[in-house]
Amino acid sequence: MLKRFIPVVALVAINLAYVGDSAAQGREDFDKPIQINADRDSFDVANKVAVFENNVVIRQGSLSIRADHLEVTRRDDQSDVFTAKGSPAIYEQMLDDGSPISAEADIISYDQNKQLLTLSGNVKVSQDNSVIQGSEIIYNFATQQLTANRGENESDRVTTIFMPKKKGDNQNEPINR
Template sequence: MLKRFSSQSLSFLALLVLPLAVMAQGKADFKKPMEVESSHEQFDIKNNKLVLTDNVIIRQGTLLIKADRLEASASESGEQADTFIAEGSPATYTQTLENGNEISAQANKITYFQAEQRLELSGDAKISQGTSSSSGDTIVYDLAEQTISASSSDTDNGRVITIFTPKTKDEKNDNENP
């Protein structure tokens, strides 16, 4: 029975991490082995729900997700996970893209809606790539359209902050003279 449960659990984990990996466009990572760690795992077979808690780490190539808790829910058919919720203080996501740039995101809650190809960061949300970053209460990243929308609540003066850090003269010269 334990062997059957472990096999089902690993199959469900494969459904969990593949959609999360799609969000970063780091295609080479998808061909690498996947490793999922946590201090505790609970798989509710009847309700098609997997909950990982306590120091959750997902690695696949350069992709790295860290959270205090990760919940994945499968559709009614049980064939594919639909919604993935990572929670932490903060939950984080990083990956090195094929062009060498790193994209990273963090929030108290990171929700991935697979069918809609949408990532929603909520609660102290921040997303950055290179020297630019955006932060707000909520950030929505549409993976298919490659668009980002950020908003803040009235409690934080209703402001979204985007920072563009210019290159210094030395950095420009270093890029021109390899």
């Protein structure tokens, strides 16, 4: 069941910026154009920074990200860093199998060069009624490793909730021969 959450988090990062050879579900969306709508945008061409503010909506196929603020920074190596902020920033997408996934966090950041996704502040990732929550979730595409961290307070914890298998879902039932 935990393997189901890794693609959820990975999709958030992959879809913030098009990454050519991704193998995640929802890949049909990667061929679609990225459209960003906002109440205001500004571009600092000299410093290679684009800023989108207020009611920011990013769409790419079935993918949707809503945020209060989005900053895209282009590095000298032509890789980008995407940082979406909100109260919370919300990600939603339909997977290839038709199931929805969603994630929310105060900050969703994707470093294209390092292949590192960081969700921070009140993080919640949901798929099929199962949830993982924490203060920070980091997914490294290069190593395919996910780390969930608690906050700075001793009482903070990482919580993962696995929902029981629904009746009629015999995907994990043994096969009798």
